[in-house]
Amino acid sequence: MGNTFGQIFRITTFGESHGGGVGVVIDGCPPQLEISEAEIQVDLDRRKPGQSRITTPRKESDTCEILSGVFEGKTTGTPIAILVRNKDARSQDYNEMAIKYRPSHADHTYDAKYGIRNYKGGGRSSARETIGRVAAGAIAKKILKQVAGVEIIAYVKRIKDIEAQVDPHTVTLEQVESNIVRCPNAECAETMIDRIDLARKDQDSLGGVVECVARHVPKGLGDPVFDKLEADLAKGVMSLPATKGFEIGSGFAGTTMTGSEHNDEFYIDEQGETRTVSNRSGGVQGGIANGEDIVIRVAFKPTATIGKEQKTVTKSGESTQLAAKGRHDPCVLPRAVPMVEAMVALVLCDRLLYNQAQCKTLS
Secondary structure, X not given: OXXXXXXXXXXXXXXOOOOOEEEEEEEOOOOOOEOOHHHHHHHHHHHOOOOOXXXXXXXXXXXXXXXXXXXXXXXXXXXEXXXXXXXXXXXXXXXXXXXXXXXXXXXXXXXXXXXXXOOOOOHXXXXXXXXXXXXXXXXXXXXXXXXXXXXXXXXXEEEOOEEOOOOOOOOXXXXXXXXXXXXXXXXXXXXXXXXXXXXXXXXXXXXXXXXXXXXXXOOOOOOOXXXXXXXXXHHHHHOOOOEEEEEXXXXXXXXXXXXXXXXXXXXXXXXXXXXXXXXXXXXXXXXXXXXXXXXXXXXXXXXXXXXXXXXXXXXXXXXXXEOXXXXXXXXXXXXXXXXXHHHHHHHHHHHHHHHOOOXXXXX
């Protein structure tokens, strides 16, 4: 049913946007990892609604509860269950959408596949499902940091046609969190915020691009052919709501270069390590991490549910109009930042634990 992700570090998310709550069950987490609800809450607070004027006004504290798998502050190696209860659902806002399909939303396709859907808040198609991913991602980040020193930072690179110049190799979390749009380029951030404000007042929405860098990723993560690391990353981030594109390294821009321009030449650094002069590969070559920073970009479409009146049809096949009600983000990008970080962390953590069962030679 598509609710489970990962092989070794395996997560299953559950719950609906307007149900009793949402959450995640994590299996495969190593024992004796120190973890607390407060640590997980940091990333949930970055994802939660109502945090600024350019996000949905829905008010949820998104307070997490660890129900199992942690004893006296440490993981036990058994499944970890985390729950976040819904407190501020307004299901009546969705009554009209019970029979009318929102353009570019999952309403029609859910009906086509299952013959039934939870129209209140969108059910499982709501971005509220990502709470479980972000909670699990916080744990994955801690494992990656503790075991290998991996650091993962995502940020808003572009809103509509406003693109920020950011160096992914030097950007800091403090720069990202310094403004409500989560763009580390302060000048661009102000322009982005103004543009989102205009769209919100016009009952419309905007899309854009989130860029993410993973630093100090160990060499050797990933496998050839069907299990390439970039393929795993693409699947992970493209499973997020509203995603429409994925790039790694030079991405599509690399198609305009020659081989001699694009190739990352090698050298030996002061520690005797093989490194690359440039990083157009984005930290992955042949499907395997090469030790350089992994740099990816994810495209998010404009929020589908908008207040502008649009043409649509009913479940019974009649033409109609819909000006959607409810509380929705005029731009998903600021809240998508911790979601992208979470999915990158889940992929890398799963691959790190998987690699521990492999070695170069038999000994």
